[in-house]
Amino acid sequence: MNNSHHLNYLEQLESESIHIFREVAAQFEKPALLFSGGKDSITLVHLARKAFAPGRIPFPLVHIDTGHNFPEALDFRDAMASQLGATLVVRKVQDTIRQRSLTEPKGKFPSRNWLQTYTLLDTIEEFGFDCCIGGARRDEEKARAKERIFSVRDEFGQWNPKLQRPELWNIYNGKIHKGENVRVFPISNWTELDIWNYIRKENIDLPSIYFAHERKVIQHEGQLVAISEFVQPDEQDLVMTKKVRYRTVGDMTCTAAVESTAETLEEVINEIVATRISERGETRIDDKVTEAAMEDRKKNGYF
Amino acid sequence: MDLLRFITAGSVDDGKSTLIGRLLYDSKNILIDQLEALEKSTKNRTDGSVDLALLTDGLRAEREQGITIDVAYRYFSTPKRKFIIADAPGHVQYTRNMITGASNASLIIILIDARQGVVEQTRRHSIIASLLRIKHVVVAVNKMDLVEFSQDVFNDIVIDYNQVAAQLGLKNITYIPMSALDGDNIVDKSERIAWYTGKPLLDFLEEVQLDDDVNLTDARFQVQFVIRPQTEELHDYRGYAGKVISGIYKKGDKVTVLPQGIDSTIASVEIAGEETGEVFAPQSAVLQLADDIDISRGDTIVKSDNRPQVSNELEVLLCWMDDKPLLTGNKYLLQHNSRVVRAIVKQVEYKIDVNTLQQQPVEGNVKLNEVVKATLKTAAPLVYDSYEKLSEYGSAILVDETSNSTVAAVLIK
Numbered sequence A: 001m002n003n004s005h006h007l008n009y010l011e012q013l014e015s016e017s018i019h020i021f022r023e024v025a026a027q028f029e030k031p032a033l034l035f036s037g038g039k040d041s042i043t044l045v046h047l048a049r050k051a052f053a054p055g056r057i058p059f060p061l062v063h064i065d066t067g068h069n070f071p072e073a074l075d076f077r078d079a080m081a082s083q084l085g086a087t088l089v090v091r092k093v094q095d096t097i098r099q100r101s102l103t104e105p106k107g108k109f110p111s112r113n114w115l116q117t118y119t120l121l122d123t124i125e126e127f128g129f130d131c132c133i134g135g136a137r138r139d140e141e142k143a144r145a146k147e148r149i150f151s152v153r154d155e156f157g158q159w160n161p162k163l164q165r166p167e168l169w170n171i172y173n174g175k176i177h178k179g180e181n182v183r184v185f186p187i188s189n190w191t192e193l194d195i196w197n198y199i200r201k202e203n204i205d206l207p208s209i210y211f212a213h214e215r216k217v218i219q220h221e222g223q224l225v226a227i228s229e230f231v232q233p234d235e236q237d238l239v240m241t242k243k244v245r246y247r248t249v250g251d252m253t254c255t256a257a258v259e260s261t262a263e264t265l266e267e268v269i270n271e272i273v274a275t276r277i278s279e280r281g282e283t284r285i286d287d288k289v290t291e292a293a294m295e296d297r298k299k300n301g302y303f
Numbered sequence B: 001m002d003l004l005r006f007i008t009a010g011s012v013d014d015g016k017s018t019l020i021g022r023l024l025y026d027s028k029n030i031l032i033d034q035l036e037a038l039e040k041s042t043k044n045r046t047d048g049s050v051d052l053a054l055l056t057d058g059l060r061a062e063r064e065q066g067i068t069i070d071v072a073y074r075y076f077s078t079p080k081r082k083f084i085i086a087d088a089p090g091h092v093q094y095t096r097n098m099i100t101g102a103s104n105a106s107l108i109i110i111l112i113d114a115r116q117g118v119v120e121q122t123r124r125h126s127i128i129a130s131l132l133r134i135k136h137v138v139v140a141v142n143k144m145d146l147v148e149f150s151q152d153v154f155n156d157i158v159i160d161y162n163q164v165a166a167q168l169g170l171k172n173i174t175y176i177p178m179s180a181l182d183g184d185n186i187v188d189k190s191e192r193i194a195w196y197t198g199k200p201l202l203d204f205l206e207e208v209q210l211d212d213d214v215n216l217t218d219a220r221f222q223v224q225f226v227i228r229p230q231t232e233e234l235h236d237y238r239g240y241a242g243k244v245i246s247g248i249y250k251k252g253d254k255v256t257v258l259p260q261g262i263d264s265t266i267a268s269v270e271i272a273g274e275e276t277g278e279v280f281a282p283q284s285a286v287l288q289l290a291d292d293i294d295i296s297r298g299d300t301i302v303k304s305d306n307r308p309q310v311s312n313e314l315e316v317l318l319c320w321m322d323d324k325p326l327l328t329g330n331k332y333l334l335q336h337n338s339r340v341v342r343a344i345v346k347q348v349e350y351k352i353d354v355n356t357l358q359q360q361p362v363e364g365n366v367k368l369n370e371v372v373k374a375t376l377k378t379a380a381p382l383v384y385d386s387y388e389k390l391s392e393y394g395s396a397i398l399v400d401e402t403s404n405s406t407v408a409a410v411l412i413k
Helices: A009-027 A039-052 A071-084 A093-099 A113-127 A192-202 A265-274 A279-283 A293-299 B016-026 B032-042 B052-056 B060-065 B092-102 B120-131 B151-168 B201-207
Strands: A031-034 A061-065 A088-092 A131-133 A150-153 A181-184 A213-220 A223-226 A240-245 B002-009 B072-077 B081-087 B107-113 B136-142 B173-177 B220-222 B225-227 B239-246 B248-250 B254-258 B262-271 B278-280 B284-289 B300-303 B309-320 B331-336 B339-352 B371-384 B395-399 B406-412
Touching: A009 A039, A009 A131, A009 A192, A009 B002, A009 B225, A009 B239, A009 B284, A031 A039, A039 A071, A039 A192, A061 A071, A061 A093, A061 A113, A071 A088, A088 A093, A088 A113, A093 A113, A192 A265, A223 A240, B002 B016, B002 B092, B002 B120, B016 B072, B016 B081, B016 B107, B016 B201, B081 B092, B081 B201, B092 B120, B092 B309, B107 B120, B120 B151, B136 B151, B136 B201, B151 B173, B173 B201, B248 B262, B262 B278, B309 B339, B331 B371, B331 B406
Parallel strands: A031 A061, A031 A131, A061 A088, A131 A181, B002 B081, B002 B107, B107 B136, B136 B173
Antiparallel strands: A150 A181, A213 A223, A213 A240, B072 B081, B220 B239, B220 B300, B225 B239, B239 B284, B248 B278, B254 B262, B254 B300, B262 B284, B309 B371, B309 B406, B331 B339, B331 B395, B339 B371, B395 B406
């Protein structure tokens, strides 16, 4: 066969994701893209732009803001949205906590991670979104490995792993009843390394915290956590200044930094290739609680 | 570096999960914290060994029951290839999950326990492979350590399986003797099976030829979405977005839009807003036509000299996937990639026994996991090729309009 008619793995993944984006735009009346400012959702936006070029992305970007974000990620979010000319909807967990008198999480690392679900479900209701596109990948975690690309949620946003629709060939059934909602994951089949290789290939900009920089940190169960207005050191903590980068960008309260000297994309990729620890294992403080933590959160409407 | 999607068929008893765990582990695709979590789960077991099978059991319900319920997707890569494994359960009550996992696979690994040889489950998995026309088959004769690595045992299984394969018309079969538990012939060639001169499994997976799997001859393009920016500079722009299902499209090609039957010429082919001159399967692209024609989602653009079939009566195989039975005369939505039409199941002719491939009369309704030959009548003409000729364009699903569930896989004859 003629080699010029051959797609490498990144091109195949890209084509599959673009196909999924177009199915979303065609099958749903009010889709939204959930944007967090992390590399996976930045990649999603890049793919969406390619899917609908030369037109604009035909749905808004929605950010569920926990109030614990890295300022660098928020700046990046705003710059990206304005450059794309995309509609950006921001809804704050802080407001949901007030309106619904939710109880703030306590402790040294007060993660609002699962409170996001409340704000997300309220936002879905407020705008009548029938589909939310997210950047989850199946390689991230065991429960994700079994989720469909089109994942139907009931009116409480809940995932029922035992009642998933068969998903055959490249045919996606997005039919739902009123009040239900579909979560769509266009980069389900990408791995962490695929994302990084694609970012390099496509020259995609990332927030600066993905690259090595100096930061004041403390050590918590072997992980480095940055000092910020949300995380304050105890008397026992030894505050250190270290050169670190972030491998994922979540909340400042539940994302750990990685000691690193990698200042360029190339160097970051080399470090990720060499690491023997998974992305979630290295950087997420909140997944360690129980073995089935993600399965439980998803059943309750989490992404 | 390219991409291979494969499915593993077999049950926990055949060592399927152990095989996948071993592939990931020996190719260094399992990371330390995942291994720690594994050791933690294994502590609840009595024998104390690390159970590689636990790596692939995702949901708590599955871990508690020690079975796989749903298809799980696993990812690993080597310097040569990226691999996506659809890990599907093997028991007969999960036939629908296996078909789901197999629908995107270009290779299947069928596990045989060397002590058991070819059994009913082997036949069932092979029949599914043949129905779905999976292009490459690996027969993994596992647990060779329990038959003293006997070449005779292996050869007997090869002879038996060859008969099954001949009946089913399966081609491209590769046999590998192995022990997933100990790692023989998974990543490294086994010294204990010195009489086997072929490749270990991973080498085979890395080297199997995939180039011919994409049809570049019969050009098919189905419109997913019409891009109309309606901005000042792109006022008249009208681009048909879709994935090239098969074949190659170039600027200037004479094309026909189906089912309307209207001829036109390709004015431009684009990817991500840039003209590329040509596009080919399986690229996601945008086509513009020279003429102003009314085209919408679900319409097909083909080259005028190579046409698919157009009909509103279809002979199909249905794999029934819903708990509610199929009722003859019921209406369903037929979704054929991006085209959705109403369809009636007019007649169910016979049932295929997935253990023997025999045709049997249908008594009563068609139930979950049954495969039947049926006739569908559609409310509008469908543009298609037979599944045999072009699986990507001969496959569809049925959707129950009242529950919105996907109730059947459709293979068009």
